[in-house]
Amino acid sequence: MADKKTCAVIGSGIAGLAAAIRMANRGYAVSVFEANEAVGGKMGQINEQGYRFDTGPSVLTMPAYIDELFLLSQKNPRDYWNYNQLDPVFNYFFNDGTVIQSFHGKEKFAEEVASKTDDDAASIIKFLEGAETKFNITNEVFMQRSLHRPLNYLSMNTLKGILNFGKIEAFTSLNDSNRHRFKDYKTVRIFNRFASYNGSNPYEAPATLGIIPHFEMNMGTYFPEGGIYKIISSLQQLAEEIGVKFKMNTGVDEIIVEGNKAKGIITNEAKIDFDVVISNMDVYNTYHQLIPSAKKPTKTLNQERSSSVIVFYWGIKRKFDELRVHNLFYSDDDSLEYQKLFKEHSIANEATVYVNVTSKKNASDAPEGCENWFVMVNAPHIAGQSWDDLIASTRSNTIDMLNKVLKTDLEPLVDYEKILEPRILEKTGHSAFGSVFGNSSNSKFSAFLRHPNFSSRIKNLFFCGGTVHPGPSIPLSLLSAKIAVEMAD
Secondary structure, three states: OOOOOEEEEEOOOHHHHHHHHHHHHOOOEEEEEOOOOOOOOOOOEEEEOOEEEEOOOOOEOOOHHHHHHHHHOOOOHHHOOOEEEEOOOEEEEOOOOOEEEEOOOHHHHHHHHHHHOOOOHHHHHHHHHHHHHHHHHHHHHHHOOOOOOHHHHOOHHHHHHHHOHHHHOOOOEHHHHHHHHOOOHHHHHHHHHHHHHHOOOOOOOEHHHHHHHHHHHHHOEEEEOOOOHHHHHHHHHHHHHOOOEEEOOOOEEEEEEEOOEEEEEEEOOOEEEOOEEEEOOOHHHHHHHHOOOOOOOHHHHOOOEOOEEEEEEEEEOOOOOOOOOEEEEOOOOHHHHHHHHHOOOOOOOOOOEEEEOHHHOOHHHOOOOOEEEEEEEEEOOOOOOOHHHHHHHHHHHHHHHHHHHHOOOOHHHEEEEEEEOHHHHHHOOOOHHHOOOOEOOOOOOHHHOOEOOEOOOOEOEEEOOOOEOOOOOHHHHHHHHHHHHHHHO
């Protein structure tokens, strides 16, 4: 053990856990430092008054990326966690009473959309085939490796990607692309919404983001038995079994840099030397808080921030048969919604609402006859707003919208409530400006210009998580850890 190289991982989000597991499998003695009392970062959970809620990401795609960590450690993933495919995945609710179900597979979903909108099945199939093409072009070139190392461009896959670059629609906004393809505003709204998966504006973000439906609709969406937090607890168990040490309630105050090398960390308890440091902290905060004297990549760090969220965790004293695990209630005017969000740093009176109900699949998440509602509205990042007023008005408007569509009276049914909002995300989630996803993708190349997984100026310092390459979401965060570790070792 004394001869092992050492690695510090700052933060225990899913990328931090993945990085720790991968480094341990490469022979490093790994210590994870977490400022909070539980692992998981934004992927936490609430257990109160008979209700359980996953606090963060709720849509699971590409579970094989998680299984890979167990297989790498010579373990059977099914001994730790399991999952089942969801089909249908979403219920999409519109104010005129239309409900569109999101099915797995191109043909089935295309038939559903064609039966309930003015768009034909062929246009939906063509769109989803295009999403698959975008994935095939960008997967090896962009998602699986760093764009910031010249040697990575010297491959046949990269050459193919460059030759097919026009097919990823980097110079067209997602909204313009969708409006060109579809006649019905409902279809446009469905596919515009995927920009919110990384906190971006479909009226400005490139149509490259049209790749996201490929993960969800073509490749499949899954529900982990026990909920999303089961992924986190299983990865923590695996990490501990292979020798990773966890230091909870131990914030890192500084990364020690001598010359041009990261040499260790200073916590609220001690100064500790390490051969490698991997930060799973928001990259903006890593620079400004942990290495404040280092020269900063100002252009990257000062890009437009992503949106944030307001989440109402509601225990509901009734079951709603019309809901699934995943539900979206669309506003009538998404142009106003995104104008308010990104230009005015506010929230429209009628905003699209996402409702996640895990008790539909995991009955123990709510008392008998009740449901656990994770009710999310996109919010701006912190920019001087009066948050108490904005949260109160958003809560009222959200209840009004859900009452109208579901033909109910929600207020007396709310048996439990807790709220997550940008100030909490900034304070306890350590998200700069309360932005959930770091930088937005509201320019043609911003999705490709996220901070790299390494420091070009400080050796032995690496980065993983949703605020660096290749971006936010469970799959991309896991890939960020993989890229960082491959560079570190």
